[in-house]
Each structure stands twice: as structure tokens, then as C-alpha cells.
Amino acid sequence: MKKNESYEEFIKGVWRDNPVFAQVLGMCPMLAVTNSAINAVAMGMATFFVLVGSSFLVSSFRNWIPKQVRISCFIIIIATFVTIADYTLLALVPKVHKELGAFIPLIVANCLILGRQEAFASRYPTRLAVMDALGMAAGFLLALFSLGAVREILGDGALFGVKLFSENFEPWVIMILPPGGFLTLGVILLFFNWIKFKKDEFLEDVAEAERSGN
């Protein structure tokens, strides 16, 4: 039972309550840095680290943080991890760090992260909080990667910088420009909403059939 519970917390972030596709949170990095798969993944990893780390700390300290100043405490904890992520990226992959630019420090303002602290980590035991953070961060990484991959494949004919097509591939310039981010995100959201719609319809049909059966 206990195992199931933490699995449930994990999978809900990846799929059912995916921070991007279901909750539409964290749009700023989502649209700004997904012009190539490598940028998207670097951003996703940094967010992953910050979210899991701060969820762990916040959840461990949850009984000592006074309610009145909790937001500023969360922000300080998040900012600590963001600074670590910032310098780590700068040391390991300076090129990517340069391209991501101001968006790494801005992770601190990502409403997904603060939202998880406020809604989950500050109320639940550490194990569940970490599982929840892992799920949400994995979901965010997945969303960033899918957007970045689509945009890089169409906009540049490549994935992670590896050319996928022959020499005279026609790049879709719009895809690596900001409108491409909006278009791709819109199409993906449309697709997820369609799945949800179909699923609800199916569940309704099943319920209907069960009612008439009894």
C-alpha cells in the first residue's frame, strides 16, 4: 500500500497532472528555451534538480517554518538550489549556459516550483514530497523535451545537433522563432485535451452501459 502511494504521487506528475500539458504552468521557460532539444533538456535538468532539492528541504523543515513567512522561506531555499544549478551549468556546459542566459536564474520564479512547495511539500512527509517532486520534474522535463525536439526537427532538420535529413532539407524558420513555440505548444495541448475528451467520453459510455446493465 505504501509503495503504491508513492508510485501514485510520481505518476500523477508525469502524466495525469503533468505540469505543462495538464496544469499549463511554467510557460515562460517552456516557450523561451525550447528552440533546440539540448537547450530544452538542460533547462529541464536544472529545473529537475531545483524542484527535487527544494521539495526535500521544504518538506523536512515543514514543521519549523512559520506560516506567516513561509513564502519567503521557500524562495530562499529555491534560490539556493538555483544558484547551485546556475554555477554547475556554467562549469560543465558553458555554451548551453550562455544560450539559456537569464532563464536559469529565472527558474526561481517558476510558478511550478513554488506551487509544489506551497501545495504539497509543506504539507506532506519527506518521502511523498520527494516522489511528488520527482514526478512533476520528470513531467516538466518530458514536456520541455517534446517541445524542443519537435521544434528542432522541423526548424533545423536535426535532433541534439545531429542532422536527420539530407543536405537540402528545407528548414521551417518559424519553428525556431518565438511563434513556433506557441504553435507547437498549442498543437500539443490540443492533442492532450483531445485525449482527455475522448477518455471522458469513453468513461461516460462505460458508466451508461453499467447503469443500463443493472
Place this chain on the structure above:
Amino acid sequence: MKKRDPELLLFHAPLLRQGMTTPKAMRDVLVALAPATVASVWFFGLSAILVLGSCIGGAVAAEWLFADRKARGESLRDASGLLTGLLLGLTLPPGLPLWMAFLGGFIGIALGKVIWGGLGHNLFNPALLGRAFLLATFPIAMTTWVPTLADGGFLQIYPGNLALPFMQAQVDAMSAATPLGMLKFEQEVTPLAGLVFGNVSGSLGETSGLLLLLGGLYLWLRRDLDWRIPVSILLTVVLFSACLGFFDDARFPAPLFSVFSGGLLLGAIYMATDPVTSPVTPKGAWIFGIGTGVLVMLIRVFGGLPEGVMYAILLMNAATPLIDRYTQPRVFGRGDDPE
């Protein structure tokens, strides 16, 4: 045997027959565009048919794919997808790869119409939205213009057309600047006769001014067209270029050149007048037309692009709800307050 329900039609007071329906209006526009379409085939040969066909194919495919399963036939029957495809095709360069034309038609309907809720709900003209997408996505292919065909070259296809999907067009040896491009970048003026009859390089439908005007006249006679919009656009452009000519005759285009060059006639007569995306009030129609004309001239003369009709109309489309709101006629007996 099952009894059939009797067909009962109930109408309220004005019992005059209402002649105008959406499919009828669409068909009228198609008829009005026929001469210009034939002219594009005359000047660009088989390529014109292929590009127009791909656009229409893309538009109809999107219309079919995103329609409700039960209403599939219905949405195709009013020919609005066909018309969008044709209008888009007429704004494209003849040497465009066919897969891009197909994509443009598809995007035009999908993002320009279906996503807003279908016919009558869109904010922007779908054909121009498709073109704007293509221009932003494939800027080089969309600005590579080819010269008109020589005599007897009907079956000759521009090599650019046949590029494989997702592949570039092979570099085209023959290319030609449009009259507006020549004026902007080489200070060379095309003679007016070529512009009127259409034997100039340019997109498929923007070559022959005369035939476009003829179609506009037909639409006006059939009452399918708010005459205020094209008239105000063209008048604004003429006045604007006359004023500019006052300052520097050589640098700025002459009034008639401005009217007959580029996509102005096509845009002013067939796209700006789209009843869905233009204001409904007469005063609004004047504002819309004047705004479009001013934007066209500003982009052409002072902007970085040689042609600005598309962006001018799209920008005014965006302003249409606002114009409609502020030009509501005062309700009789309610004072000055429009509420």
C-alpha cells in the same frame, strides 16, 4: 410501412424569399475569380494549375479532417474551403514547391478557421493567415519569383514546383523580380500596360489588374461585396501616393502604378471584403478601408518589404471587432449613450 413525416416549413413575417446563402455567396466569388485564375494559367502554364490544386487540396483536407464526423459533407458543400485554397494559391509564387502550397492551405484552414470555431467565427482571413505562415516559415521560397512563360511553354513546369516534401527547391536558374521589388531595390519602373494586362512576374493572381477589377465588378453587381471597402482602400492608396509624388516624383511610385502593382487589387477586392473579418457597419467599412490603404503604403514605401497588402489586411482584421464596437449606430431614442 412507416409513415413519413410531412415536411412543414414555418417562417415568420417577412416572407420574401431570401436569396443569399453562404454557398451561393461562395460560388459567386469563385465565378468572379475565374477570369483571374484562367489568366494565371495562361501566364504560368501547368505550374499554376499544380500550385492552385495543391492549395485547394490542403484546405479541403483540413476542412474534412477537423470536421465533426456527422457534419463532414456539410462543411465541404459550402465551398468555403475551396475558396480559401484558391485565394491562397493566387497569392503564392508560381515556382513554389507543391508541398509548401499544400501545407499553406492546410494551415490556413486549420489555424485560420477551424480552431476559431469554423466558418464565420474566425478573426483573420484564413487565406492570408496561411500565406503569413508560409512567408514566416519559408522566406526564401516565398520570395523567389519566376518570369512568365514564353509562348508555347504551357506544359513546361517550373523546376521548383517538384521539390520532394520537406526538401528544398533546387536553386532556380531563372528568377525575376516583381514590379514592386524592382521599384524598391533597383529603382526601375514597370510600364503600366504590363501591370494592367498581367504579363509581369509576381504571384499567380496578382498579375492582371484588369481581370481582377472585372471580377470585382461582377461581385458588386451581385451584391456580394461591400463596395466601400475596396473603394476606400484604392482611393487611400491613390491619394497617399499622389501626396508622396508631390515631394519626390522619381523616388515614390505613381498612383496608378501603386494600384495595379502587387497584390493590392486581389487583396482589396477579394480578401479585405471577406464578410467575416471586415466591419459590418458602413462607417466601420470606411475606417477599415482607409486603415488598410494607409498601412499598405506605409509598408511599401517606408518598410523593409516590397509588398505589404497581406500584413495590412491582417492588422486591420485584428482591429475589426474594435471598429465594429465603436461604429455601432445610435439606437433611436436612447440618447448618446451607446449602452
